[in-house]
Amino acid sequence: MxxxxxxxxxxxxxxxxxxxxxxxxxxxxxxxxxxxxxxxxxSSPVTVQLMDSKGKQAGTATLEQAAEGVKVKVEAKGLTPGKHGIHFHENGVCEVPIFESAGKHFNTMKKQHGFENPKGPHVGDLKNITADQSGKASGDLMSSLVTLQEGKDNSLLKEGGTALVVHAQADDYKTDPSGNSGDRILCGVIKK
Structure with a gap:
């Protein structure tokens, strides 16, 4: 027992x-x-101050990391009514008046521009925003191709930063290198 x-x-x-x-x-x-x-x-949201070609405040964009990518909330003013291309650019520099200092579209995967381009898209491509008759545009966009996590190849917070650029015309989503979206009319630096 x-x-x-x-x-x-x-x-x-x-x-x-x-x-x-x-x-x-x-x-x-x-x-x-x-x-x-x-x-x-x-991770804290990143606020981007948009400026026009004269260096005046023209809106903001708030970037926030989500599980599926980066959420972008845009509030812009001083635009012509209609659709406007908006993209992430490779350099965190916005020199007036034409913002060429922002460089090309953010393109870490070396693809062509456009969601409808079989050889695309750039990681910096975003959907168009639309300005109303008063020239104001609001948009909630999502990019699954970029991140706010530092140290990643596709991070918007890379050394030197990146930029958010609004163009004069709509992006056609297929023409390389910028979707025939015209001049750069608003720019904001994306940095931590």
């Missing part, structure tokens, strides 16, 4: 220790997952 009781005691102790060990591992895994999730959700 004592042997049986002793065997059951050892077996019970083994099961309890095993269960405790697996609970601790699950707790650790849960903590690691929640830490990763919270660090993603804790």
């Amino acid at each position: 004592r042997k049986w009781a002793k065997g059951v005691g050892i077996l019970t102790l083994g099961i309890l220790l095993s269960a405790c060990g697996s609970n601790n591992n699950n707790d650790m895994e849960s903590e690691q997952k929640s830490e990763g999730a919270s660090s993603m959700s804790k």
